[in-house]
Amino acid sequence: xxxxxxxxxxxxxxxxxxxxxxxxxxxxxxxxxxxxxxxxxxxxxxxxxxxxxxxxxxxxxxxxxxxxxxxxxxxxxxxxxxxxxxxxxxxxxxxxxxxxxxxxxxxxxxxxxxxxxxxxxxxxxxxxxxxxxxxxxxxxxxxxxxxxxxxxxxxxxxxxxxxxxxxxxxxxxxxxxxxxxxxxxxxxxxxxxxxxxxxxxxxxxxxxxxxxxxxxxxxxxxxxxxxxxxxxxxxxxxxxxxxxxxxxxxxxxxxxxxxxxxxxxxxxxxxxx
Amino acid sequence: xxxxxxxxxxxxxxxxxxxxxxxxxxxxxxxxxxxxxxxxxxxxxxxxxxxxxxxxxxxxxxxxxxxxxxxxxxxxxxxxxxxxxxxxxxxxxxxxxxxxxxxxxxxxxxxxxxxxxxxxxxxxxxxxxxxxxxxxxxxxxxxxxxxxxxxxxxxxxxxxxxxxxxxxxxxxxxxxxxxxxxxxxxxxxxxxxxxxxxxxxxxxxxxxxxxxxxxxxxxxxxxxxxxxxxxxxxxxxxxxxxxxxxxxxxxxxxxxxxxxxxxxxxxxxxxxxxxxxxxxxxxxxx
Ligand code: FES
Numbered sequence: 001x002x003x004x005x006x007x008x009x010x011x012x013x014x015x016x017x018x019x020x021x022x023x024x025x026x027x028x029x030x031x032x033x034x035x036x037x038x039x040x041x042x043x044x045x046x047x048x049x050x051x052x053x054x055x056x057x058x059x060x061x062x063x064x065x066x067x068x069x070x071x072x073x074x075x076x077x078x079x080x081x082x083x084x085x086x087x088x089x090x091x092x093x094x095x096x097x098x099x100x101x102x103x104x105x106x107x108x109x110x111x112x113x114x115x116x117x118x119x120x121x122x123x124x125x126x127x128x129x130x131x132x133x134x135x136x137x138x139x140x141x142x143x144x145x146x147x148x149x150x151x152x153x154x155x156x157x158x159x160x161x162x163x164x165x166x167x168x169x170x171x172x173x174x175x176x177x178x179x180x181x182x183x184x185x186x187x188x189x190x191x192x193x194x195x196x197x198x199x200x201x202x203x204x205x206x207x208x209x210x211x212x213x214x215x216x217x218x219x220x221x222x223x224x225x226x227x228x229x230x231x232x233x234x235x236x237x238x239x240x241x242x243x244x245x246x247x248x249x250x251x252x253x254x255x256x257x258x259x260x261x262x263x264x265x266x267x268x269x270x271x272x273x
Numbered sequence: 274x275x276x277x278x279x280x281x282x283x284x285x286x287x288x289x290x291x292x293x294x295x296x297x298x299x300x301x302x303x304x305x306x307x308x309x310x311x312x313x314x315x316x317x318x319x320x321x322x323x324x325x326x327x328x329x330x331x332x333x334x335x336x337x338x339x340x341x342x343x344x345x346x347x348x349x350x351x352x353x354x355x356x357x358x359x360x361x362x363x364x365x366x367x368x369x370x371x372x373x374x375x376x377x378x379x380x381x382x383x384x385x386x387x388x389x390x391x392x393x394x395x396x397x398x399x400x401x402x403x404x405x406x407x408x409x410x411x412x413x414x415x416x417x418x419x420x421x422x423x424x425x426x427x428x429x430x431x432x433x434x435x436x437x438x439x440x441x442x443x444x445x446x447x448x449x450x451x452x453x454x455x456x457x458x459x460x461x462x463x464x465x466x467x468x469x470x471x472x473x474x475x476x477x478x479x480x481x482x483x484x485x486x487x488x489x490x491x492x493x494x495x496x497x498x499x500x501x502x503x504x505x506x507x508x509x510x511x512x513x514x515x516x517x518x519x520x521x522x523x524x525x526x527x528x529x530x531x532x533x534x535x536x537x538x539x540x541x542x543x544x545x546x547x548x549x550x551x552x553x554x555x556x557x558x559x
Contacts, residue, residue, distance in 0.1 A: 010300075010301040011301050012301065013301075013302050013536070013537055013538050050535060050536065054333060055333055055336070055337055055338055055481045055482070055531060055534070055535050056331070056333035056338060056534070056535070057534070057535060085333075099536060101302075101537060228328060229328070229329055229331075231331040231332075231333065231338060231534060232533075232534035232535075232537075234294070234298055234302075234534070234537050235294045235295075235297075235298035236292055236293060236294040236298050236299070236533055236534055236537065237291070237292060237294075237331055237340075237342070237534045238291070238294070238316065238325060238330070238342050238345050239329075239330045239331030239340065239342060239534075240328070240330075241324075241325060241326075241327065241328045241330060241345075252324060253324040253325060253345065258294075258298065
């Protein structure tokens, strides 16, 4: 993937600080001052943070970056509490210092031309689609965004995205807001309506798989941000196997944190994931 | 055979096998000298490529990680063509960790690596804790471990070190260290992951701070019983105090593994304290 001109390359390991924290539905949004990371960030890359008392690190999707603020460069992450590590993270007050490494992994590739794009995300993992939508809009792409969740509390704010997206569709499994159903139920129709050339997806494997399959049926490209457990996030441990088909057609296992998390949807061996 | 004839002992800080990625991933977290002069043990290399085991491969437990990664590696041929030259260009002192299914494979690996430019030494994994090592030559018996070391030694130049990496098996560690040293190991690395299991019973290895006291006990025992056998401590080293504990117990150096997964700058930080001279540029030298 070509480097953006003027963007410093490679991740950094820094001591960051929680500068804001708020509850949004079922999630906790943290704003972290993290010198060096926002400048290097590209949509789809992620950060790994150290959690007190834990050896493995927690990988977090970045929802938003600001190049400058009263606290210097900051990034917003979305935390869904899933265990004691994420519970610790969600509970940290403003002022907590946290070791952060990032940005990590391969980001979404941006199209060279102003094409039509469908962005499909579910739950907290939809986070990277928001900065992606902004970048695509800057390039003149027509962006259609789909945000999905089991219920309203697990929906990432679709409101913010309205600035960057031409259309926003909300799906909830329980029908509490937006259309009832999940991505697999609606993706073909949404793709047809948006007439997209590229599908970007972020969320659980079932969402990614259905988005990739719909893209293939429609003759569109797809890129998916795959979430597998990443104990280090930095490519050192080989603990994050992602089964893919290589460019050469040969089956292989790559590291989700370095060769991913974003890969072409038609390259993932979903049955082996 | 005297140890002096078998290459000098690296250290005092090394990157442990399996925790340095391909080496490239460490570069963003190195100090200003990059990987120059860094003692790095590669992930274990086998003759043929291995894709590794299924996920989850690494699971967190209190005080450490349980892993069954399955030695993913591109195979010797590809390693020699890509990863090794990159590491050599970056200035790292490369210790290639080798694993084989038969004695012949170990000998083959050692022979071909002895001719590869830039290989500083070998580390022979003679204590894989889990079935990640499935299909590997069974080396848990000190006698077998020593046979592998001897086979590797016969193929590898005597002026370069061969390290024997033993798992911290408290009841057999002295016996294992003695046998490997007598077979020609320059030093023994004491501390591999400790045999353990995932929550579902799948065999794995435990690493991290939790095993530090076990590895330390093994280093101390080897040092007491065999003061002439150089040891390198490996197990839960994550800061200066934990590194010093091994050095105080008689180890010549330490390897850092799991701590790198928590903080990728760990080796750079330890080198800055334990090896401050490597940061001095020629201009600064009085
Ligand atoms: S999480 Fe450690 S290599 Fe990917």
